[in-house]
Amino acid sequence: MSTRGIKFNTKHLRKGDPLPPYNGKLRLYNMRYCPFAQRTVLALIAKNIDYEVVNINLFDKPEWLTSKSAFGKVPSLEIKEGLSIYESLVTVEYIDEVYPQRPLLSKDPVQRALDKIIVEACTPIQNLYIKLIRFPKTFTEDTVTAYNKALQFLQEQLKIRGTRFFGGAEPGFVDYMIWPWFERVLSYQKIDSRAKIDAEKFKLLLNYLQNLKQDPVVKQYLIEEDVLFKFLEPYKTGGEPNYDLMLDA
Amino acid sequence: MSTRGIKFNTKHLRKGDPLPPYNGKLRLYNMRYCPFAQRTVLALIAKNIDYEVVNINLFDKPEWLTSKSAFGKVPSLEIKEGLSIYESLVTVEYIDEVYPQRPLLSKDPVQRALDKIIVEACTPIQNLYIKLIRFPKTFTEDTVTAYNKALQFLQEQLKIRGTRFFGGAEPGFVDYMIWPWFERVLSYQKIDSRAKIDAEKFKLLLNYLQNLKQDPVVKQYLIEEDVLFKFLEPYKTGGEPNYDLMLDA
Numbered sequence: 001m002s003t004r005g006i007k008f009n010t011k012h013l014r015k016g017d018p019l020p021p022y023n024g025k026l027r028l029y030n031m032r033y034c035p036f037a038q039r040t041v042l043a044l045i046a047k048n049i050d051y052e053v054v055n056i057n058l059f060d061k062p063e064w065l066t067s068k069s070a071f072g073k074v075p076s077l078e079i080k081e082g083l084s085i086y087e088s089l090v091t092v093e094y095i096d097e098v099y100p101q102r103p104l105l106s107k108d109p110v111q112r113a114l115d116k117i118i119v120e121a122c123t124p125i126q127n128l129y130i131k132l133i134r135f136p137k138t139f140t141e142d143t144v145t146a147y148n149k150a151l152q153f154l155q156e157q158l159k160i161r162g163t164r165f166f167g168g169a170e171p172g173f174v175d176y177m178i179w180p181w182f183e184r185v186l187s188y189q190k191i192d193s194r195a196k197i198d199a200e201k202f203k204l205l206l207n208y209l210q211n212l213k214q215d216p217v218v219k220q221y222l223i224e225e226d227v228l229f230k231f232l233e234p235y236k237t238g239g240e241p242n243y244d245l246m247l248d249a
Numbered sequence: 250m251s252t253r254g255i256k257f258n259t260k261h262l263r264k265g266d267p268l269p270p271y272n273g274k275l276r277l278y279n280m281r282y283c284p285f286a287q288r289t290v291l292a293l294i295a296k297n298i299d300y301e302v303v304n305i306n307l308f309d310k311p312e313w314l315t316s317k318s319a320f321g322k323v324p325s326l327e328i329k330e331g332l333s334i335y336e337s338l339v340t341v342e343y344i345d346e347v348y349p350q351r352p353l354l355s356k357d358p359v360q361r362a363l364d365k366i367i368v369e370a371c372t373p374i375q376n377l378y379i380k381l382i383r384f385p386k387t388f389t390e391d392t393v394t395a396y397n398k399a400l401q402f403l404q405e406q407l408k409i410r411g412t413r414f415f416g417g418a419e420p421g422f423v424d425y426m427i428w429p430w431f432e433r434v435l436s437y438q439k440i441d442s443r444a445k446i447d448a449e450k451f452k453l454l455l456n457y458l459q460n461l462k463q464d465p466v467v468k469q470y471l472i473e474e475d476v477l478f479k480f481l482e483p484y485k486t487g488g489e490p491n492y493d494l495m496l497d498a
Contacts, residue, residue: 079359
């Protein structure tokens, strides 16, 4: 549960489960372990918005999901009954614009462009994780090379900014958009050397990531390492993950 | 050459070629046949902006390219000396914001989100083309299925909007962002059935694409079919394409 009382860890709805009746609240279709949806969650927490979470079993999707998200993916944000927007970065930009408190992106178009470039540059970090977990056959030497190049670029950009976070003294758009991948990679590198972040070479970056992990927004939605590993276990055999490892009271 | 006198078809610079001296003008690092860079070009033409094109040989890149685009890709937009932004959609959003004439994206955050979702939904069209041309080994049945689903989604969205273009009576963000892929696919489907757009099933969509092809902005930057095929020829063997098939006087 969040400090605001939002219940994150609700049961994941599956085929046959009815669509919860619309109650006028902003609603997020989510999956508790989805790094893309986590981006939207972090933006919502950062802005202290009131909303509700409807968690989705992505292995056995409810029939009504495509009416909320055309491609049956999460996150999807229902902003009024029957009107949903999706794609993680699209939802975050929408949230940032419509809820002006605690701005995540700068008002300056150049700064905003530079932020988006950095997020885009982290795609190889995302790719490495997705390939490790979901598509091991597509994992190659190039996956690791691109990953390390992205880490290098990120560290350089951090050095150029010279601030504690990409967003300045507090985390902003870049920080929250890239965190979900690092949360997973930081855990995963302990059991798979291909995800390793070299401690010597990436000292500044790792120090930054430790600071980000302590951020009050990030802390509210962390997944414990052992829970993550337990969740990921069935992926190896193509089985159904246990979506409800964590449930709010 | 554009109706404004912008020279699009300049020689593509390669390793060893010096960086043209900065002259205070907005500058686009481009490759004449790159569909991503074409997005930026279409936005610049639509807004009737003054700028210059520096074309890049992507097979044998100039040493200075990474100082203009960290990953050595095009498009990159140099907005003042030494300050470049890249990633096609990032450049277009920047242009749309800084040059308010002929707005491409709506001012309404919901409408803007819906536009971006449609562009994102066209990724499988982009993927089909890229796989056909560059990565034939990764081309599968799924590539075609996803392509047809994207075409279907696009046609449905067009029907929902009920306008001539996604942008309304005139093309807007969605139209110009997806056009470069359709320009290629419409040609390519004639020589490869895997890229086929079913004439019966996608009548509305094809009619829309014919209208878009007649748009004065789109027309200024079209590549003739035979030129496209000639350009693509060396890709089959991994050879260097002839970047300078079209040269302005």
